[in-house]
Amino acid sequence: MQEYLNSLIGLEFSVIRDYIKDEDREVLAELEVYKKVAIYNIYNRALKLFKMKDIQLSISSNENGFESLDVSTPINDKNVRLFHFNYSENRSFNDKIPDEYKTMRIGTVNLYQTLESKELREKELNRVMNKLEMLYDAHNPYPSPRKKIGGPSQQWSREHSLEIAEYERLFTELDSKKELTDEDKRKIEITNEIYNLLLEDYGLTKESFEEVRNRPKFGFESYSNLQKTLVKRQPNLTITTDIKYI
Numbered sequence: 701m702q703e704y705l706n707s708l709i710g711l712e713f714s715v716i717r718d719y720i721k722d723e724d725r726e727v728l729a730e731l732e733v734y735k736k737v738a739i740y741n742i743y744n745r746a747l748k749l750f751k752m753k754d755i756q757l758s759i760s761s762n763e764n765g766f767e768s769l770d771v772s773t774p775i776n777d778k779n780v781r782l783f784h785f786n787y788s789e790n791r792s793f794n795d796k797i798p799d800e801y802k803t804m805r806i807g808t809v810n811l812y813q814t815l816e817s818k819e820l821r822e823k824e825l826n827r828v829m830n831k832l833e834m835l836y837d838a839h840n841p842y843p844s845p846r847k848k849i850g851g852p853s854q855q856w857s858r859e860h861s862l863e864i865a866e867y868e869r870l871f872t873e874l875d876s877k878k879e880l881t882d883e884d885k886r887k888i889e890i891t892n893e894i895y896n897l898l899l900e901d902y903g904l905t906k907e908s909f910e911e912v913r914n915r916p917k918f919g920f921e922s923y924s925n926l927q928k929t930l931v932k933r934q935p936n937l938t939i940t941t942d943i944k945y946i
Contacts, residue, residue, distance in 0.1 A: 705734070708741040711748060715741040716809075716939065717903035729804055729935035738806045738937070739787045743769050746783055749897060755890065757782075775886050782894045784810040806937040813895045814887045816880060817926075817945040824925040825874040828867055835864050877946075884946050895941070902939070908932050909941055 701724075708715050715738045720728075728734040743762075750757055750771055758779060760770040767788035772779040787807035838860065842853035880888075899905065909930035913923065930941040 701728070705737050708737050711741065711745050714745050714902050716934065716937070717901075726935050729806075732804070735804055735806055735936070742785055742807070742809060743787070745901065746771070746785060746898075749901060750783070750894075753894070753897075755894075773890055775890070776883050778883075780814075780887055780891065781810075781812050782891065783812070783898065784808075786810075804936050809937070809939045811895055811898055811939070811941045812891050813941060813943045814884075814891045815943060815945050816884070816888060820925045820945045821874060821877060825871070827925060828870045828874060832864070832867050832871060835860065835867065880946070887946070904932060904939070906930075909939075 704720060707713065707719075713719060746769060747759075747761075750759070755773055758772045758774060760766065760768070762768070767786070769783070769785045770781070771783040772781045774780075785807060787805075789803050789805065840853055840856050840860070842851070842856055844851075844853040909932045912929050912931050926945040928943040928945070930943065932939040
């Protein structure tokens with residue numbers, strides 16, 4: 701096992717790869733030293749891989765004061781995310797955790813992929829149109845007394861208007877999308893190049909992941925057909941693929 705840990709520190713291969721049995725990984729996952737080695741391995745192998753690519757990159761690392769590594773690339777005036785590794789313990793979410801407590805959580809790795817799908821785009825357009833019809837036909841269920849400011853009636857009207865505006869924006873965006881732009885093609889090219897590079901380094905395939913349902917955007921109850929999240933779980937570590945269809 702010492703040889704395995706030394707190989708991880710030497711960045712000879714990714715800790716995510718199945719170089720050891722699942723039961724051995726579960727035993728190691730209980731050790732603080734393994735957590736530190738795993739974080740070091742994931743963080744520095746990613747940097748090593750990205751430095752080998754001839755792509756303009758924007759890198760935010762722990763040198764910026766965050767317990768994470770975030771990599772993106774500028775395309776026109778937008779930053780397109782390529783990789784994110786969050787190894788923060790997030791202690792602030794529970795002030796009752798004793799200071800001496802040590803979590804064995806390694807962290808979460810986020811991979812990103814952009815794909816073209818006219819079929820899903822059409823499906824999403826139909827969903828948005830149906831939703832807009834429902835919103836246009838909806839009536840305020842609360843009475844609105846005269847000269848009264850605030851209350852559930854005005855809150856409903858305000859939220860209803862915001863939801864209509866968001867779905868009208870989505871409709872315009874989808875309805876005007878006829879062909880891929882050069883920016884779209886570049887996003888697809890770069891995200892898939894990096895995605896496949898990292899998948900190969902991790903010894904994973906698309907079949908290694910399971911799909912999970914995304915949370916609705918902006919708190920609305922409907923789910924976009926143009927977003928998909930795939931998850932691969934290992935002891936104390938989650939690898940996620942965030943797919944965007946255009």
